[in-house]
Amino acid sequence: MIASPEPVLVSLALGGAAIAFVTDLKERRVPNRLTLPLIGLGILGNGLWAVYTGEWRLLLELAKGLTAIFFLGYAFLLAGGWSAGDLKLFLFIAALVPRYPAFLEGHFVPALAPYPFPLTVLLNTVLAVFIVCFPVLVIYALARGWRRGCLRDLLPRAGDISTGLKSTLLGLGLLALYLLAGPYGLVLLVPLSLVKLGEDRRLLLSLLPLAAFLSVRGIEGLASMARYSLFLFLSFLALKTLWRSWKAVQKGLRDEVMVRDLEVGMIPAGDIYVEGGRLIVDDRGLVERVRDAMARGKSGASRDYIARSTAAGLSAAEIAALRSYAGEGKVEKIEVKIGIPFATAVLPGFILSLVLGDMAALLRG
Numbered sequence: 001m002i003a004s005p006e007p008v009l010v011s012l013a014l015g016g017a018a019i020a021f022v023t024d025l026k027e028r029r030v031p032n033r034l035t036l037p038l039i040g041l042g043i044l045g046n047g048l049w050a051v052y053t054g055e056w057r058l059l060l061e062l063a064k065g066l067t068a069i070f071f072l073g074y075a076f077l078l079a080g081g082w083s084a085g086d087l088k089l090f091l092f093i094a095a096l097v098p099r100y101p102a103f104l105e106g107h108f109v110p111a112l113a114p115y116p117f118p119l120t121v122l123l124n125t126v127l128a129v130f131i132v133c134f135p136v137l138v139i140y141a142l143a144r145g146w147r148r149g150c151l152r153d154l155l156p157r158a159g160d161i162s163t164g165l166k167s168t169l170l171g172l173g174l175l176a177l178y179l180l181a182g183p184y185g186l187v188l189l190v191p192l193s194l195v196k197l198g199e200d201r202r203l204l205l206s207l208l209p210l211a212a213f214l215s216v217r218g219i220e221g222l223a224s225m226a227r228y229s230l231f232l233f234l235s236f237l238a239l240k241t242l243w244r245s246w247k248a249v250q251k252g253l254r255d256e257v258m259v260r261d262l263e264v265g266m267i268p269a270g271d272i273y274v275e276g277g278r279l280i281v282d283d284r285g286l287v288e289r290v291r292d293a294m295a296r297g298k299s300g301a302s303r304d305y306i307a308r309s310t311a312a313g314l315s316a317a318e319i320a321a322l323r324s325y326a327g328e329g330k331v332e333k334i335e336v337k338i339g340i341p342f343a344t345a346v347l348p349g350f351i352l353s354l355v356l357g358d359m360a361a362l363l364r365g
Contacts, residue, residue, distance in 0.1 A: 002052065005045050006101050010354070012038060013096040017347040020089050024343035028265045028313070030085030035092050042095025058098065065094040065116040072122070083310070086342055093350060094118035100357070110357025120358040125349030127359050129342070160240060166203060168232040173206025175228060176213035254335045259326040262334075265313035269335035272307040272322070279331040283309070309337070 016038045020030045043062070050058040073087035099117045100110060113120055214221050254269050270283030306325075307318040314322075325331050356362060 004103070005049055007103055009042060009045050009096045010101050010104075012041065013093050014347075014350065016092055016096075017089070017350050020085075020343045021347045024085075030083075030089050030343050032085075032088070035085065035088035038092035039088065039095045042092060042097075046095070046098060061116065062095070062098040065098040065118040066091065068116050069094045069118050069122065072119075082342070083313070089343055089346055090118065090122060093121055093346070097121075101354070104354060108355055108357075110353075110355070111359075111362040113358035113361045117353070121346075121350050121353045124352045124359050125342075125345050128349045128352065129345045160237065164233050164236040164240075167236050168229050169203055169210075170206050171232045172225060172229055173208070173210050176225070177209040180209060180213055180216070254337055256333050257336050258333045259322050259331055262314060262319045262322065262336075264316055264319065267313045267337040268307055268309050269337055270309050271305055272334070273305045274325070274330075279306075279325055281334060283335075 016034060019034055023034070024030055043066075046058055046062050050056060050062075069090045070087070073082060073090055076082040077084065077087055094116075097117060100112055100120075104110075210225070214225065217224070257266065268281065270281045272279065272281050274280070306321050307314055322331065322334070352359060
């Protein structure tokens with residue numbers, strides 16, 4: 001009887017994750033010469049073992065793990081959160097270790113989840129990043145922001161109070177409408193949302209259900225609305241502060257680099273394109289970008305991008321294009337993000353998965 005190849009495959013996965021840890025930390029890349037052979041070895045090793053033992057369930061688990069990681073990772077890749085190396089790193093783990101290793105069950109008591117084991121590795125990696133790395137990253141970014149003067153953005157602004165009061169009034173109007181007529185009352189908002197109204201008219205309309213509620217509930221209604229208004233106003237200020245804190249963290253994780261000093265793999269702070277003879281770095285949020293894309297779709301206007309702000313970073317061709325624009329005097333320096341080497345978190349995430357199992361399942365009890 002041939003011994004199971006599982007210990008060898010797990011060792012290969014651990015060794016590959018360790019090498020990826022080093023290469024991503026030093027070179028900000030996970031080489032194909034590491035990931036592609038391990039993907040092939042994993043599929044070949046588990047496939048041959050399934051055929052030899054007649055354990056066809058192993059093939060099913062292998063297919064499910066690879067499929068889940070590929071589609072989820074590809075979505076992250078399109079969103080710009082992953083590089084192709086990150087995707088292939090998780091693919092070789094999914095190929096080598098498609099399920100929790102049976103030989104480890106006598107040593108550990110892992111919390112196993114109903115979804116494929118490679119997803120457990122992915123979730124544990126994300127948890128490791130946020131629980132361990134994210135707080136340190138925020139402190140580091142705020143310290144950099146303090147030196148660069150970015151934390152001035154956290155201070156309250158003159159318009160915050162008036163905007164907060166208007167938002168509170170609109171919220172009270174919606175709440176009063178719901179308390180008076182239940183969820184059916186909110187149906188009235190559908191035709192109103194189709195009509196273009198100015199801010200003043202929206203505020204006046206919000207007073208109508210509020211006045212009706214107070215006339216019905218009297219003093220008791222007034223006291224409850226006072227509590228709700230305080231809660232809504234303070235919530236607005238808290239969310240505003242959190243949003244500005246996030247923007248300050250983003251600014252703290254950027255550096256200005258001369259175009260001549262750009263290197264392959266550096267991540268621009270935003271998508272770069274030319275418009276009206278000027279080089280534009282678009283670092284707006286997702287909502288603003290979607291609105292802009294919709295507006296350009298209606299007008300039929302297209303946009304030629306020089307470089308995208310993705311985890312893969314700048315390519316040699318993109319840097320050459322930027323340097324040509326620098327030679328024309330259109331750009332001198334751009335902001336780049338201080339990249340976070342995600343692959344370095346895969347090794348601790350993988351070890352956590354082998355020792356403790358699925359952290360999310362463990363936290364749920």
